[in-house]
Amino acid sequence: MELLSNEGLRQDGRTTTCLRAMKCKLGLYDRPNGSAFMQMGNTQVLASVYGPKEARSVKSTTGLGECVVTCAVSRVAACSAERLRKPRDQRTRATSNLVAGALQAAVRGSKYAGSQIDVFVQVIQADGGVTACCINAACLALLHAGIEVNDYVTACTASAVPTAAHTSTQTCALVDACQSESSGGCEVTVAMLPNKQRIVALHTCHPLHQSQFDAVLDMALFGCQQLYQGMHAEVQNFLKQHHAIMSHR
Amino acid sequence: MGVVERKQKIFYKKTKRGNILKVVREHYLRDDVWCSVAGCQQCKNEASSLNPVPESPSNLVSEPHVLVIDTNIALHQIDFLSHESIRNIVIPQTVLHEVRHRSLPVYKRLRDVIDLPSKNFYVFSNEHHSSCYVERVAGESSNDRNDTSIRLAAWWYGSHLQPLGVQAVLLTDDVSCRHKAKEMDITAYSVREYASSLTESPGLLDLVASTEPTEKDEDSFKKMFYEPHWSLEQIRSMLKRGELRQGVLRMSRSNCLEGSVMVEGLDEAILVQGRTHLNRALHDDVVALQLLDETCWVGASAKVIEREDLLEAEEKEEPSAGGAEGATDETLLAVEKQAHRQPTARVVGVIRRKWRQYCGIIKPSDIPMATRHLFVPADRRIPYIRLETRQVEQLVGKRIIVALDSWPRDSRNPKGHFVRVLGEIGDRETENEVVLLEHDCPHTAFSEAVLKCLPQMPWVITEKDERERVDLRHVDICSVDPIGCTDIDDALHCRRLDNGNFEVGVHIADVSHFIRPGTALDKEAQHRSTSVYLTNRRIDMVPDLLSSNLCSLRGNVDRFAFSVIWELTEDGIIVDHRFCKTIICSRGELSYEQAQQRIDDPNMTDSLTESLRDLNFIAKKLKARRIDDGALVLASMEVKFHVDPETDSVVDIVAKQHLETMSMVEEFMLLANVTAANTTLQHFPDCAMLRRHPAPPTSNFEPLLLACKSQAVELDVSSNKTLSDSLNKCEREGNPFFNSMLRIMTTRCMMQALYFCSGTLEYPEYYHYGLAMPTYTHFTSPIRRYADIIVHRLLGVIIDADTTYPELLDVKKQTELAQHINYRHKMAQYAGRASGAITAVSALKNKTVEYEAYVLFLHQNALQLLVPAIGQQMTLYLDYHVKERRAAVKSKTEELRNKGIKYKEEENPEPLPAFEFNEKELYVQCGDVVLRPFDEVVIQATVDASDVQHQRIVTKLVRPVIAGYSVPSIRTSDEPDTNKQERSKKLKPTAKIASDEGGPEVAAAVRKAEQEPKKKTGKTAARRAMPEEPTKNKVKKAKK
The missing domain is CATH 2.40.50.140 (Nucleic acid-binding proteins)
Incomplete structure (x- = not known):
């Protein structure tokens, strides 16, 4: 299947620089300290934050004077076409670590020394860019929990696919790849602090040639900035509606 | 501007395992899909590809108009669409997707037509157009939905273009679709109607395929020749249950009523015999087979049946008519009791058609003024095709191309339509064209875009080049090739070192320097994959400027080379090797004969001759060692045609001579290839382009062993070593040709050597049977083989002279490429042989x-x-x-x-x-x-x-x-x-x-065999006088 037609449209009708429909919502539940919902196209994720609380794990007591962010990602059995056997497996554990790492970079750790923040992420629907969506949702949940952060952390994927075979074999970068695009090309997930212009996590699935990397990375960063605009607007909106300023509850 | 609406496409998919998956895909609708008609004010066209002619060429539609086509038009009438008078066509995206899904070859042709700016074709992304999107209604088939969406696109164009005074016309051959279109106020015509309205292009009607079914009522009275094909669903479910078999039908070359199919799970090929059992399947079609009862199993027909016989039989049979259809087949196939019986089967359905266009000649009907004629394809495995044309007088005596349309049950032969004339029968160019087309060899002139990639002339070596390359201009390098060879891709040198060893260098034209990955030039070369050598024409893989000038290692000019330099001991053992990019200056383009003379002439003692002698000395050592390892010495019939370029007639046919220098060059090329193979494999274990030659299965040798038995000769075929040894022993008194015949027969038992990507196979499978080498590749002829260019690029990366690119390291892409090259190589070989056969026939003319x-x-x-x-x-x-x-x-x-x-018949005709x-x-x-x-x-x-x-x-x-x-x-x-x-x-x-x-073929590496054809091209006339006369005189004198 041609992932990018000669007419310049992707299979779902987007151009190369067009993100999927994005929707997000803060504050879904009362029990957790913070919660958020994030949708990027057909990828939908729920995130909830518990903490900061006293650190229990051995890891955190080694004491760097910083708080520890833990993350657990689980998937609903029917989240993608093929049913999953277990909600958590090797892959979700890897995703969890990646998400935790990205969040760690955003949280002002010195503020919460000796404490730990637990983030639980549930993947409801998966259609490419799951890791990125998890990071975005977790970031919103952190904000909702009122945890102090250095910056937002936003994540986006990009893929490199060959342009229609007979025009050229040159590849073309696509932002926010859906499932078929990432399995037909590659999937580079980039998480960044949009205001500080810092990349905090980077992950690549499927081989990607070095010569394509810059274009793909730029595309993903572009996507991060776009997402930041959307997420920030939603946060502003939330604050306005609740007549609140962000603070720890 | 941009996306206006988000939809979901939801459908269910069945996996191979039988699981049912629900697939949900997003579908965005946009408001920026333009109409692309010149002069449209509402759309923000960047470039308008549609430009309706102000004066309509059609007498059906008076206003200027654009045409919208449906899927079946694109699928079946591609010849009509390719005609130059057909312009301004809108192809809805729906159509393009369906075509791609149903037939890849048609899709490729359609894409090519779309890319021609002169044709004014435009792909309209109607599926993403906010007002052209149609959702599938519950219970509606996807075909119906697609038809609706095509009609909606046509309607949108019609109303959108109204202010411009331009009409949109829907072309469809489906009557009900035309009917529905009328209801929506869309002008709709069938292709035949529209084509006949274009009065200025009379030849157009012949191109229109006849897809409209004949009236149903008539059917019941007509005699059916064939059983109906089963439905695809039925076939699928029966295949799954193992009641049917599936495979590719291969028709026999010697018997046009017999085909064989290799299926999974059976070691033997299944035979399909007779017209009724073949049931309208053509060569290369993927068919579903029902095995016949074991009592009907037979051995392969031992008869040769050409189509001439068939026709005769048909003529004879016609008066008798009646239901004796099978009789002809049976008499022709005459099954005897045979010792060896193969399974037989009948075709119950065709899963995939592999129809293409066929070259051939027309066999006009005996009835004057008839419009129906028979077409005789050049490929013997294809049956005669029924053809309708009104211009038969212009087609008789010409080679023409015909496309297949359909094969209804009531027609003995398939139906087709005329596409174009190639030229006069017997004309050299036409015959070449036929050979090239039949073997799918791309042979058109290089496009503008390709030529743009060539370096500017005059080409000079810059200082940067000199810095990056090793300068070997001071070394005595020379090339040894057949006479008249213009694409010289290798040169050699040899020096004695102080420690008694030899430094030997093989210098290969550095084609990868000029052909950069991803350029149009690269793509064209990849598409062609190989140069094709016909007896009187060479079809280059790369443009002439490269193949015969910049890349050709000609004498006394500076050229870029990719060199491999070894240090060898006297016994030909490699002490050390290195690859490097170099600048060389060949001291001379020697021919094999000249090189041989230099070596044989004791008076010549210049350094070049000395190095040739050293090379020859080492080559013998190398060869002996290789033969010792079990390399096969095989033979084939190779002759050289001396063609007079002016009259195009064959002046002489000479068997090729074998000189020592040939095997000398050959040995070093083999050595270079092996060194390249080992080096690339070491650095790129997953994506090295290698060449393997599988050992033939023992069953391949059966006919040979049987033949040997009848001559009371024994061959040991258990391994290549034993085979080689036993071949050496076979001699026959009084038949000097016996051993060579044996070797020729052995060659025919071999498998094809193949390119492959190293990541896809296990190491033992890399083995090259013919050469008895564990790893092998092609490195030495990048001017005429694309695989060599890939190997050059990999080696370039290894020595840090080049960089990789995504496709080079992608195992999947490499594998696809290897398969493509294998196909082209095979076809190019067949083409070369077919051309030789034609030349041989023309030499026999009037004699x-x-x-x-x-x-x-x-x-x-x-x-x-x-x-x-x-x-x-x-x-x-x-x-x-x-x-x-x-x-x-x-x-x-x-x-x-x-x-x-x-x-009165003679009473006793002598028996x-x-x-x-x-x-x-x-x-x-x-x-x-x-x-x-x-x-x-x-x-x-x-x-x-x-x-x-x-x-x-x-x-x-x-x-x-x-x-x-x-x-x-x-x-x-x-x-x-x-x-x-x-x-x-x-x-x-x-x-x-x-x-x-x-x-x-055994080993494409062997350059002699592959290079030899070069000298056939044109330039041979000058030296044609050589063999015949003098030898005759000598013999006669000796007798006296």
Whole structure:
């Protein structure tokens, strides 16, 4: 299947620089300290934050004077076409670590020394860019929990696919790849602090040639900035509606 | 601007395992899909590809208009769409997707047409257009939805273009679709209606495929020739249950009513015999088979049936008519009790058609003014095609191309339509064109975009180049090639080192320097994959500027090379090797003969000659070691045609000579290839482009062993080493050709050597059987083989002279590429051989020539003979005398009838000698004459020119003499002996290491075989006087 037609449209009708429909919502539940919902196209994720609380794990007591962010990602059995056997497996554990790492970079750790923040992420629907969506949702949940952060952390994927075979074999970068695009090309997930212009996590699935990397990375960063605009607007909106300023509850 | 609405596409998909998946995909609708019509104010067209002609060429539609087509038009009427007068076509995206899904070849052609700016085609992304999107209604089939969406696109165009005064016309051959279109106020016509309205292009109607079904009522009265095909669903479910088999149908070359299918799970091929069982399946189609009862299993037909026979049989049968359809087939197939029985089956359905366009000639109907004619394809495995045309007078005597449309049950032959004329029959260019088209060789001139990638002339070596490359201009390098070779891709040098070792260098044209990955030039070269050598034409893989100038390592000019330099001991053991990019200056372009003379002439002591002698010395060591390892020395018939370029007639046919220098060059090329293979594999274990030659399965050797048995010779085929040894032992007194024949037959048992990507196979499978090498690749001829360019690029990365690119390291892409190259290589070889056969026929024109020939295969009614003198295989029918008599009787009857006398058959026509065919012991007997494989016979060959359209070689037996069958020799009494002696000397086939020639090629590395054709091209006339005359004189003198 041609992932990018000669007419310049992707299979779902987007151009190369067009993100999927994005929707997000803060504050879904009362029990957790913070919660958020994030949708990027057909990828939908729920995130909830518990903490900061006293650190229990051995890891955190080694004491760097910083708080520890833990993350657990689980998937609903029917989240993608093929049913999953277990909600958590090797892959979700890897995703969890990646998400935790990205969040760690955003949280002002010195503020919460000796404490730990637990983030639980549930993947409801998966259609490419799951890791990125998890990071975005977790970031919103952190904000909702009122945890102090250095910056937002936003994540986006990009893929490199060959342009229609007979025009050229040159590849073309696509932002926010859906499932078929990432399995037909590659999937580079980039998480960044949009205001500080810092990349905090980077992950690549499927081989990607070095010569394509810059274009793909730029595309993903572009996507991060776009997402930041959307997420920030939603946060502003939330604050306005609740007549609140962000603070720890 | 941009996305306006988000939809979901939800559908269910069945996986291979049988699981049902729900697939949800997003679908965005946009408001920025433009109409692309010139002058439209509402759309923000960046470039308008549609430009309706102000004066409508059609007398159906008076206003300027654009055409919207539906899927079936694109699928079946692609020839019509490709016609130059058809312009301004809107192709809805829906159509493009469906075409891609249903037929990839048509899709590619359609894409090519779309890309031509002159055709004004436009792909309208209607699926993403906010007002053209149609959602599938519950219960509606996806076909119906697509038709609706195409109509909606046509309607949108119609209303959108109204302000401009431009109309949109929907072309569809579906009556109900036209009807629905009328309801929506869309102008709709069938292709036939529209084509006939274009009065200015009269030839257009012939291009229109007849897809409209004949009236249903008539069907019931018509006689059906074939069983209906089963539905695809039924076939699928039965395949799953194992009640049917699936495979690709391969028609036999010698028998047009027999095909074989290899299926999974069976070691043996399944036979499909007879027209009813073949049930309208064509060569290369993927078919579903139902196995027949074991009692119906037979051995492969031992008969040769050409289509001429068939036609005769048909003619005969026609008056008798009636339901005796199967009878012809059966009489022709005449099944005997045979020892070896193969499973047989009948075709119940065709899963995928592999129809293409066919070259051939028209066989006009006997009825004057008829519009229906038969078309005779050049490929024997394709049946005659029924064709409708009004311009038959212009097509007779021409080679034409015809496309297949359909094969209804009530038609004995498939139906097709005329596409275009290639040229006159017999014209060299036309015949070449036919060969190239039939073998799918891309041969058009290089496009503008490709030529733009070439370096600017005059080309100079810059300082940067000099810095990056090793300067070897001071070294005595020379190239040794066939005479007249213009694409020189290798050169050699040899120096003695102080420590007694030798430094040997092989320098290969640095094509990868000029052909950068991803450029148009690269893509074209990749598409062609190989240069094609016909007897009088060479079709280059890369443009002439590169192949014969900048990349060609010509003498006394500076050229870029990719060099491999070894340090070898006296015994040819490699001490060290390195690859580097160099600048060289060849001291001379030697021919094999010149190099040989230099080596043989003791007076020549210059450094170049000395190095040649050293090279020759080491090469012998290398060769001995290789043969010791089990490399095969095989033979093939190679001849050289000396063609007079002015008259295009063949002046002479000469067997190729073998010189020591040839094997010298060959050895070093092999060494270079092996070194390249090892180096690339070491650095790129997953994506090295290698070449393997699988060991043939023992069953391949069966015909050979049987033939050997009949001659009481034994061969040990258990490994390449034992085979090679036992071949060396076989000699036969009085038949100097015997050993060579054996080697030729062995060559035919071999498998094809193949390129592959190293990541896809296990190490033991890399083995090259013919060369007895664990790893092998092609490195030495990048000018004419694309695989070599890939190897060059990989090596370039290894020595840090080049960078990788995504496709180079992608195992999947590399594998696809390897398969593509394998296909092109095979086709190019077949094309070269076909061209040789045509040249041989043209050499025989208006002549009757006698040849010594050797029996290759036996059939029940024919012998396959090998004629070394012209390097061709010929068929000797064992029943031609019967036919001749029948024809004689017929003509006599007619003659007498014309005179008003009734012909009475002779009372006792003397009995004709009959042949007895013994399949078990493999011989043919007639009286006391027994013919076995390898036996020598003398035949007389003429070209049967009675039918101008279809010339073929007719052979008759001269010796051994069989009364009533053989014909008297035309040679004078004393001549044959001298002739024969001299011939057997001259025509000893060139025995050589693992030839690439012959059906089963052995090792394409062997450059001799692959390079040889070069000298055939054109330039040979100058030196044609060489062999024939002087040798004859010598022999005669010696006799005196």
